[in-house]
Amino acid sequence: MSVVKAHQVHKRFGDLDVLKGIDLEVERGEVVVLMGPSGSGKTTLIRCLNLLEEPDAGRIEVCGQQIECGPRHGRRGRAAQVRDLRRRTAMVFQQFNLFPHLTALQNVMEGPIAIRRMPHSEADRLARTLLARVGLADKCDSHPAKLSGGQKQRVAIARALAMEPEVILFDEPTSALDPELHSEVLQVMRELAADGMTMVIVTHETAFAREVADRVVFMDGGKVIEQAPANRFFTAPAHPRVQAFLHLVGPARNGTLPAARAGEP
Numbered sequence: 001m002s003v004v005k006a007h008q009v010h011k012r013f014g015d016l017d018v019l020k021g022i023d024l025e026v027e028r029g030e031v032v033v034l035m036g037p038s039g040s041g042k043t044t045l046i047r048c049l050n051l052l053e054e055p056d057a058g059r060i061e062v063c064g065q066q067i068e069c070g071p072r073h074g075r076r077g078r079a080a081q082v083r084d085l086r087r088r089t090a091m092v093f094q095q096f097n098l099f100p101h102l103t104a105l106q107n108v109m110e111g112p113i114a115i116r117r118m119p120h121s122e123a124d125r126l127a128r129t130l131l132a133r134v135g136l137a138d139k140c141d142s143h144p145a146k147l148s149g150g151q152k153q154r155v156a157i158a159r160a161l162a163m164e165p166e167v168i169l170f171d172e173p174t175s176a177l178d179p180e181l182h183s184e185v186l187q188v189m190r191e192l193a194a195d196g197m198t199m200v201i202v203t204h205e206t207a208f209a210r211e212v213a214d215r216v217v218f219m220d221g222g223k224v225i226e227q228a229p230a231n232r233f234f235t236a237p238a239h240p241r242v243q244a245f246l247h248l249v250g251p252a253r254n255g256t257l258p259a260a261r262a263g264e265p
Contacts, residue, residue: 002061003028003167003198004049009058009069011044018044019055020222026167029196033209033230036219037245042202045219046169049200050089051082063088063166087115090160091169094176096152098144104131104155105140111163123162130158134188150181157188167198174205206249210234218242 004026011019018041026032034042047053049060055069065085067078098107108127112118118126131137134154144152153173160168173189174182186208192199193212203209209216213230218239226239237243 001028002026003030003063004200005059005061006045006049007059007061009045009048009055009060011041011048011053011055018222019048022058022219022222022224024217024224026198026200028166028198030214031193031197031199031201031212033213033216034200034202034219035204035206035209035216035245040219041222042219043171046091046171046200046202049169050086050091052091060085087163088166089169090163090165090167091171092153092156092160092173094172096144096149096156096176098152098155098159100144103141103143104136104147104151104158107144107155108159108162111159116163126162127158130161131155133161134158135184148181149177150184153177153185154188157185157192167200168192170199170201170203172202172204174203204249206234206246218245220245 002025004024006022006024009019009022022041022045024045034045036042044053048055049062051060051067057070060067060069062085065081065088067081067085099110102110105124105127108130109123112123112126113120128137128140131140134157136151136154136158139147139151144155147155170189174185177185182205186205189199189201190212201209201213210230215227216230216233217224217227218233219225220241226233226237226242228237233242234246237246
């Protein structure tokens with residue numbers, strides 16, 4: 001069963017075509033990694049999946065909630081549909097987006113209280129449970145300024161889980177972290193994948209993608225140019241653009257393609 005569907009999604013920013021007719025389906029429990037060069041449209045695509053960005057054309061569907069996009073469909077009268085779609089998704093951003101004046105516990109409680117209308121005592125118990133799950137039981141009373149980057153991102157993941165989403169969207173969750181802090185965030189994501197959480201992840205962490213992804217979708221120039229099960233994607237990519245990309249991001253680390261010869265891209 002497909003949890004997420006994007007059909008012929010287009011998005012422009014001024015004169016720039018960022019998405020050029022994207023089709024994507026994500027099955028329940030599947031981990032899909034979006035890869036590709038900077039500017040290929042990966043972040044815009046996942047922002048379109050929960051309508052943080054409004055596509056200029058196409059259709060978005062999450063757990064059966066379908067939204068037709070484009071000027072002829074308009075936004076009037078569909079606010080409830082958009083809210084329902086967003087309740088089924090959660091997003092973890094590059095820059096954490098925590099409320100600086102709230103503690104870690106309060107950041108995680110905010111969504112359940114404000115959006116899910118959960119009683120304060122129940123939200124408190126849920127938030128403490130989730131912070132413990134991501135290894136931060138001792139940081140409940142800490143404000144973001146007192147947390148490391150990796151700890152902030154784990155609070156952000158706990159905050160996403162507090163909404164009990166059907167799917168979590170990750171936008172390069174380790175890109176703002178020092179390299180030594182990557183592992184603590186990636187370990188939480190590994191555990192979510194093992195638990196069967198449906199995830200769409202934008203990342204350049206090729207070793208991590210090969211480990212956790214069920215499928216890798218490669219974008220370039222606003223289009224999907226290749227998608228394949230992770231093992232085949234990294235060991236036998238079909239498209240020359242993908243082969244060149246994997247050479248550039250570090251074939252030795254991937255353990256996949258041989259090093260490019262002189263004169264090759």
